[in-house]
Amino acid sequence: MQSDTDYMNKALQQAEIAAENGEVPVGALLITADGEEFVSGNAPITTDDASAHAEMRVIREACQALGNYRLTGSTLYVTLEPCLMCAGAIVHARISRVVYAASDPKTGAVESLYQILSDERLNHQAEITSGVLADESSKLLKSFFRSRRNKRKNS
């Protein structure tokens, strides 16, 4: 059986691919109740879609593969704390557990800025694990933003 770290490593690979495409490096892996795995990377710029965060893409892909708009019993791994949009989609999809790597103090909606997945006024809550490979994810993000700033300076 694979560990949270194993799955998060696969999500990090997707984040690296996103960075190569010029996207903010965030990657996600969703494992369904039946053990089926789906992976995706952040892609709003390359797909011309404001909603194309890694989590949204992997949720959509899994929903369509399963022919179900709910993913009850599934676990979502993501390299950065989900934003409001993605946390909202996690609630709609009834994802049971969310594991994320780095925190996002500015827009994180799971534990930082908002605590959407623990809000008992909503009709679904998810189990949360954070900090898995957080350093690796932070390094990748910092390196991406540093390189982008340097490119802008030199252009």
Added chain:
Amino acid sequence: MQSDTDYMNKALQQAEIAAENGEVPVGALLITADGEEFVSGNAPITTDDASAHAEMRVIREACQALGNYRLTGSTLYVTLEPCLMCAGAIVHARISRVVYAASDPKTGAVESLYQILSDERLNHQAEITSGVLADESSKLLKSFFRSRRNKRKNS
């Protein structure tokens, strides 16, 4: 020039189509900075996609038609107060103005349960107008849920 009521009427037509498809009747219209119109209805069940709310679908469609993941200067009309997911997407897409019909006390994320589009900690805020054709939208929603309850009772 068309009024907010004219645009909301078009969004309501999309909500009616959604109801005919067995979806919760919510409809949206987005008008871009250049005056181009896009319409869509709520469709998570029929498209097997937890994220397929009317707002998300119209945002995605407009982004792709414009070849841009931002929709600066656009106005979104929607027949029900946007949820967290949709409010998050509105922020990401930099939509300038949101006009909605009925409030959603249980999950509304614009003025009811959360006030996402006015949160100055986020990097975008939208102008908000609410209550346009609210009664018409509420009637459609109530009639849909009443009919669904009756179907369940009789099945």
